[in-house]
């Protein structure tokens with residue numbers, strides 16, 4: 001028995017020895033004690049390509065074995081790290097980006113510098129990180145890279161770092177994607193002290209925590225505001241949920257971007273002045289992008305670049321709701337209703353769809369109380385987190401939102417439901433229906449005689 005132990009210890013020591021020799025460079029892991037004392041800036045660049053997807057190479061002054069500067073290079077710049085732990089999404093972003101394109105992925109590890117309990121100390125290091133990156137990019141340019149092929153993805157503070165780098169090249173960098181750019185200490189600053197559309201040929205931004213750690217105003221050629229940019233569905237609403245309460249909304253921008261790389265569905269965004277207008281179905285026309293549909297969030301947003309950058313000023317805000325988990329897509333529909341109540345009614349409609357296999361989807365976009373007037377058409381925007389193809393049954397619930405008082409009826413002459421995301425699908429209709437307030441009425445819809453336009 002003792003001998004067995006000795007053998008095990010022997011094997012164990014040998015393995016550890018072998019591993020340290022061949023170990024792959026990894027993102028700096030720090031702990032809360034480093035955050036307490038604060039850290040000095042040290043930037044490390046980790047290169048991943050299709051040739052070394054599972055084992056990074058540290059980019060240094062020595063010639064690289066894997067960097068091919070004729071390919072696109074994507075720099076990933078993280079943000080503030082209050083606990084010192086490596087970002088949870090690093091391996092996913094590497095794997096997904098390499099799965100869709102043969103590129104150089106350079107993880108910009110400035111964890112030493114970003115790790116501190118004092119946000120202001122991390123903030124003060126952002127220029128230095130940008131200067132470090134400028135030097136590295138200069139060297140790549142000298143080796144034959146083109147600025148067009150440089151793409152920076154910056155998260156939180158990293159978004160502004162990317163902006164600073166772009167500024168040093170007078171906006172000739174290919175692209176910057178900003179994932180919930182940091183708000184604190186950047187709010188209200190002039191262009192030169194934060195990210196702005198002049199920092200790259202194309203700047204796309206996802207804002208997911210504008211009332212917390214993120215930045216409220218538009219900073220790019222297109223600014224996506226999922227769920228209005230504030231409370232993300234599925235994120236805890238109270239502080240009792242621990243650290244998730246602080247970072248879930250902020251981090252959602254990264255998970256939305258990752259989801260776009262998986263291509264399982266498109267997260268379509270609707271250009272609009274405000275979230276409220278989007279909710280009230282004022283912004284669902286995508287004609288300005290013809291022949292393209294409305295812009296899609298994430299990696300593929302560059303397909304809309306020529307439309308978006310030609311605008312004057314080149315700023316587009318786009319709003320949309322998402323589901324609470326991956327793949328986050330909501331499938332947008334219009335419902336239009338003609339009623340014959342003599343008196344005007346105000347209220348909202350909840351719609352449930354069921355397909356042949358028994359899958360159900362419930363409408364999720366809560367618009368303001370709609371106004372239903374006799375013989376007038378009321379158009380509402382709605383969305384489902386599942387895209388049911390063969391709808392067999394539908395149900396409607398009318399609600400005025402009041403708990404006390406008389407129960408109202410909504411007398412429907414005609415209702416039509418049609419998909420914005422899949423315009424080739426026939427619209428579904430129902431004629432002559434009376435809804436009792438807060439009572440779910442189910443029926444089998446029929447294809448409409450004509451398609452709404």
Ligand SMILES: *[C@@H]1O[C@H](CO)[C@@H](O)[C@H](O)[C@H]1NC(C)=O
Pocket residue numbers: 068070071
């Ligand atoms: C570098 O990438 C280019 C474009 O993908 C390719 O044609 C070339 O063969 C690569 N060079 C090396 C040394 O692998």
Ligand SMILES: *[C@@H]1O[C@H](CO)[C@@H](O)[C@H](O)[C@H]1NC(C)=O
Pocket residue numbers: 263264265266293296
């Ligand atoms: C997503 O949008 C792109 C670009 O418009 C389109 O080519 C693709 O087919 C769409 N994918 C899905 C799953 O609808």
